[in-house]
Amino acid sequence: MSKQITAWLQAAPMAFVLLGFLVAPIIMIAIVSFWGATEYSIYPTFQLDNYEFLFSSPVTYTVFLNTFKYTAITWIITLLIGFSVAYFLAFEVRSLKWQIGLFLLCTIPFWTSNIIRMISWIPFLGRNGLANSALISMGVIDEPLEWLLFSDFSVILAFVHLYTLFMVVPIFNSMMRIDRSLIEAARDNGASGWQTLRHVIMPLCKPGVMIGTIFVTTLVMGDFITVRFMSGSQRANVGRLISNDISLLQYPSASATAVVLLCTVLIVIALLLRLVDIRKEL
Amino acid sequence: MTINTDLELIALTKRYGGTVAVDAIAHHFKTGVYACLLGPSGCGKSSTLRMIAGHESVSDGSVVLGGRDISHLAPAKRGTAMMFQNYALFPHLSVRDNVAFSLRMAGEDKPTRDKRAMEMLELVEMTALADRIPDQLSGGQQQRVALARALITRPQVLLLDEPLSALDPFLRIRMRAELKRLQRELGISFIHVTHGQDEALALADEIIVMNNAKIEQAGPAREVFNSPKTAFVARFMGGHNVLQMPQGHIALRSDQMRITDAQTGRMEGQVTAIEYQGAHVALTAQVAGGQEITALLPDAQFFDNPSEPGQTIGIDWEDRVAHPVLA
Amino acid sequence: MTINTDLELIALTKRYGGTVAVDAIAHHFKTGVYACLLGPSGCGKSSTLRMIAGHESVSDGSVVLGGRDISHLAPAKRGTAMMFQNYALFPHLSVRDNVAFSLRMAGEDKPTRDKRAMEMLELVEMTALADRIPDQLSGGQQQRVALARALITRPQVLLLDEPLSALDPFLRIRMRAELKRLQRELGISFIHVTHGQDEALALADEIIVMNNAKIEQAGPAREVFNSPKTAFVARFMGGHNVLQMPQGHIALRSDQMRITDAQTGRMEGQVTAIEYQGAHVALTAQVAGGQEITALLPDAQFFDNPSEPGQTIGIDWEDRVAHPVLA
Amino acid sequence: MEKRSRSFYILAVFFALFVLFLYGPVLTIGVLSFQGPQGGLTFPMNGVSLHWFRDLFQEQAVGDIWGSFRRSFALGMMVMVTTVVVSVLGGLAFRKRFKGSGLLFYMAIASLVIPSILVSLGVGLIFNQLGLPVHWASSGYGSQLTWTLPFGLLIMFAVFNRFDKSYEEAARDLGATSWQTIAHVVLPIIAPSLLGVALFGFTLSYDEFARTLLTSGSYNTLPLEIFGMTTNVTTPVIFALGTLTTFFSLCVIGLFFLAVWVSSRRKDKSSDAGKGMV
Amino acid sequence: ASTLPAPMVWGQETKNITLRQFGTGVSNLNEVATKVKEDLGINLEMTALDTDSVTQRAATQPDSFDIADIEYFVAKKVWPTGNLQAMDASKIANYDKIVGIFRNGKLTPESTIAQGTAPHTVGFVDGPGGTEFVDNESGWMTLIPTIYNADTLGIRPDLIGRPITSWTELLNPEFKGKASILDISSIGIMDMAMVCEAMGEVTYGDKGNMTKEEIDKTIAIFTEAKKAGQFRAFWKSFDESVNLMASGEVVIQSMWSPAITAVRSRGIPCVYQPLKEGYRSWGGGIGLSASLSGMELDAAYEYINWYLSGWVGGFLMRQGYYSAVPETSKDYMSENEWGYWFEGKESTADITSPFGDKLAGAGETRDGGSFYDRMGAVACWNSVMAENQYMVRKWNEFIAA
Ligand SMILES: Nc1ncnc2c1ncn2[C@@H]1O[C@H](COP(=O)(O)OP(=O)(O)OP(=O)(O)O)[C@@H](O)[C@H]1O
Ligand SMILES: Nc1ncnc2c1ncn2[C@@H]1O[C@H](COP(=O)(O)OP(=O)(O)OP(=O)(O)O)[C@@H](O)[C@H]1O
Ligand SMILES: [Mg+2]
């Protein structure tokens, strides 16, 4: 069939790029994870040392646990914020012009360099930063709050700051697709605002929530730089483990960690994808 | 029912910013009436209905049901229920749960809810499909579910916004018979918005014709069809010719026109179109002054003496059928 | 025209995987005919039309136009043109450019294109709006542009898939008159898909009623309406009662039924519904055996002697109007 | 005006706080970038001046801001064009059923969810093992595509889900070949969405850090340069740079909306539309 | 007030050759590129990276550079990859004037060689294609020393308010939540060792080449401190350390001398605190890519000779680093500057950085004293140890703990 061939030709560039820059690298990582390394180079061999070390080290477990902790907390917070913001935009703001305007307002910071957005928290949260000075001058506290910066708090704050938008957009999209008459029908049937939210809007936003969840989960799980900057290098997640190994030229060990991380992420995503058909939701 | 559930609209007004969608209309719907709001697109029908339902705030005037001003109550507190144009069934809930929704909101327990919902579904003959979700239903079935869901709240007035427009012509005719039957059985008022005059005629005890945010004419269906007050109503109700005569406008029912030989009728005209309609043939002719007149002839009569486009014919009518209307 | 542009469908079949959408239908469309394909949703009308147009491959059988088998030609090579349901006007092109599109594809230079496009627009009286883009046009205007765009390819057969369904009822009636006029002026065949029998009756020289992927009956409009061959056709064309009698099924036109006093008609029945239709009243009664009969009575006649639901009446008809049909 | 419910006000306040939260840091650095010549990276302000902006345009002690800006811009453009072209082709392909479409789709999804450092690592390793030099315009470019293409493809899905097939059929009916159909009908109709894909592609690339980290070779892109600056620069010049890049992003978005606005203006310039006749 | 020598005339045949150099931001300064263009006509393309990235690029991307500006201990990792070529000492004009540390390990004939990867141990190979380091002046150099320094703890005297004399203070609970070290394992472990040794908790055979047990013990002590909240943050870059100190987040941390200068240039009191246990030292040098040949190679030698001829040295020394050939740099510094930076004398006028920032007023002396005081008290050098991989893993555990 020539239609098939046309389709293949059209899909070819995409397939080519993905094969070359996604599949091949992953295979490479998988292969290298069995290689050995010296101080300065890697050499092909087949050994399970990297995995052995990975699975025998208590650090691996702490760090994976820590990664999940960050993911879960960030997910919950971004979900709550994202849902509320999307709800406000979709249902409380009535004119389309305002909806679009306010939505864009939310997306603008997204176009600024992530690193700059991240480090700009530091002068704000520091011991003598804006937040502490303000609180002290208001008399709320006497001593500067230490946990504002270089703590789990600041890490999660930065995650939330960076990634909430990824939750807002798909939920907003789902909400905008809810037929307004469903809300009216619910009200007509005596549902209170809260009941409408609980019984109509929430179930119907599920796909948006899922897509947002996929984004936030993968972004947080794969992060390595936010944790470093915002915890003052005091905390670690899997991404940092990998990037540390990379910077010390321990590619095989980095690869082994990467393979485990990749599997974890893919399992999580596969579970999420069972709950939503992305192609239908676009 | 002896309790008063009359619905009164008093100088009801809706403004959207600068535009007046509904302009101080007043009407009294008697208990148990089947009323149709009829009018062209954008005339304010939906706005009126939605103000009654409570889904749109009242800009001015009030809505009184059973002597109680309900203008500012929550939709569910009004004693009205609404059936939406596209039915607005909750896509994530089964038919049964859709119907039971209001009971669930009111905190009824599940057995009670299900029992009442099944009763309602029986009324609309949908018990067999109670476990399906709306996507798995045809348009007509969806409509019945929507009806059941609206009726389970035991409203005194049921509001329907173009309930039949999403259906195909066949289903439309079947469902309108069902609506009518149901209304008669329940004895409550139905207020039904439509822009099809055939639908309004078929269903309504009372037709309210709206135009430009105002009520143009209201009355029993026959009265509105037979004695349109204005040229607009005559044209909109269809089946009428509106002619500009020296003494003013008159409306003439097409089926009361007679075709004669040229030069023997009141008017002379040239046939411009012939449209076969099954039992009838609509013959359109252009008369002096460029006005068009349509005559609806029984098919047998037409085909006994067929005319062709271009032919000159005479058109005649009896004096008693001419009906003066306002321009 | 003396050249043969007859269109023949020979055992034309369309299968989608396992389902047969069009089942070996055969029909011969004469040059210059206005044919309507009529049938319920999903019966295969669109599939048939799209196979003729070349937008759907033929699973079996063939399409022959003017003696030439066109079944496997590209759409533009067939001598057919198609007008789409929603008109499919290119939103980014002006009216003129839309109409001139096929010339542009063929590599005509701009002055020629524009000249020819303006000629076509003149035909549909749209020259004034040649510079607008489709979004700035009303439904009726869009339809005219779509017509002009289809006709500029000088097709021998114009195919229209539910061309009027996107219009509101008023416009629909005006536009169908225009379609008819245009077809008569051009003298080419129009094949028009619809599921409204009123539309088919009003427009068609020939009606092809389809059901379940097959042609149920084909013939001149009056013949199909007056002499339905099957119960399905009788019911689908409307205005008929189909009764099961000992000797088989018969079709009776509703407007040929007479209401008499109880016990004086051929049958006895209980009134179940009365539907006012303006110039007529449709009275439905249930007769023995649970069958329903509808009588279409002139309003004056009905209201002279009105009946109520529940009342018992007699129903009568003349022998010559009874019409045997296949079940 | 309509009365607003209480929830509106509560949520409005919440929304305002959210916006403040989003903008707070950006504003902080915006303010700090106007530090006086003696000012540091943190509060308090040490005078107000344009010193650091001026400084930005002079040669820095280390690095090459403007060179990296030019590279990032060029890379952004390359990625943008490729993304648009490849996603449109991909979108077109996915409209037909073809063998392997499911696989390709899941590959795209995987590409979207895979932690970016893995792409960086993998691509770096491959180039390394093949003995190819890594360069922002080869390996860096490819790595970024693994991020922008899935986005582009998903947008194209959304676009084609809403694209009415009858436009194409009409074109074919009117004698257009497949390529003519695409060139004269499909592309112009989806053009506004393509602009969106382009904007997305550009900004995603322009801001991408992790995927370029191990794949950009000897020359830094702007995000890498900024990252480098966080390790080498102790003056508010980095904030000035942040302010300026934000401003630049805003200009790009502004231009985009201007384009949309102008094209929509052109559409309804004779806006006594449709009514009247018929 | 300096007596600048007449500009040297350099060969012009290398004009318009482009050399790609990378290194950390410490020495990869654009001023150098501008100046070399001016003097030699060579286009020097500078890329500044962080310490880890520098190692990585030198080891893995031999084609991405012509000149690598790396630390000596990194050479231990990089040299075996064959990415660099040995340099002929005879082509280095000022070879003989290079400080002894880089030639035989001795600052003065009587000094003892400190622990760790002392520069001279990785400074020479046995021949042009040599792969093994030799510890004599073989005439084939791996790196040409550029800058070096001795690091110690930096403190905020205003926030501490008492004298600090020992490395042990880093773990003093008094500074809970206000201490920091750097998160570059190879350097951090040395700081840790200095502390542990000073505390008497661990005695090392060779701090620059610890055993597994020594590593375990050292890391354990610090892990405990970390869990107890001793540290505010770890820093990985120059800038981070400056910001941590300047903003008052941290009052005591291991720090680089110019970073202290940077804090001070903002008017914030900060002291480079000489400690009784001595300094931890590091040195950087320039290496040539193995692929460099012909005209480019000549240009590179010319660049190196220029580098050692004084201008760069002066430029770096005025920021607080030391130059490999201090004598030549003297010509490019005023007497006051030479006295302050090198001789540890009281300044006679304001000391400003090459960028014009005021670093010290008249009458101040440099922390730690003269060149010989400082470089003479080096306790160990940054190093790569035999158990490096083990150490790195333990370090990761420490960070993740
Ligand atoms: N939310 C709104 N904001 C502004 N104007 C509105 C709004 N809703 C309706 N209108 C305007 O009010 C007028 C009446 O609208 P309404 O929906 O009541 O008409 P309708 O009779 O129901 O028409 P249709 O038959 O098309 O449904 C129209 O001119 C419409 O444009
Ligand atoms: N692309 C397709 N794939 C599979 N089945 C199809 C496809 N197109 C149509 N069908 C099926 O073929 C049958 C005939 O469809 P067709 O569109 O021809 O009906 P139709 O008479 O035009 O109906 P309607 O009045 O609803 O437009 C239907 O059962 C339909 O479900
Ligand atoms: Mg309406």
Ligand SMILES: [Mg+2]
């Ligand atoms: Mg169809």
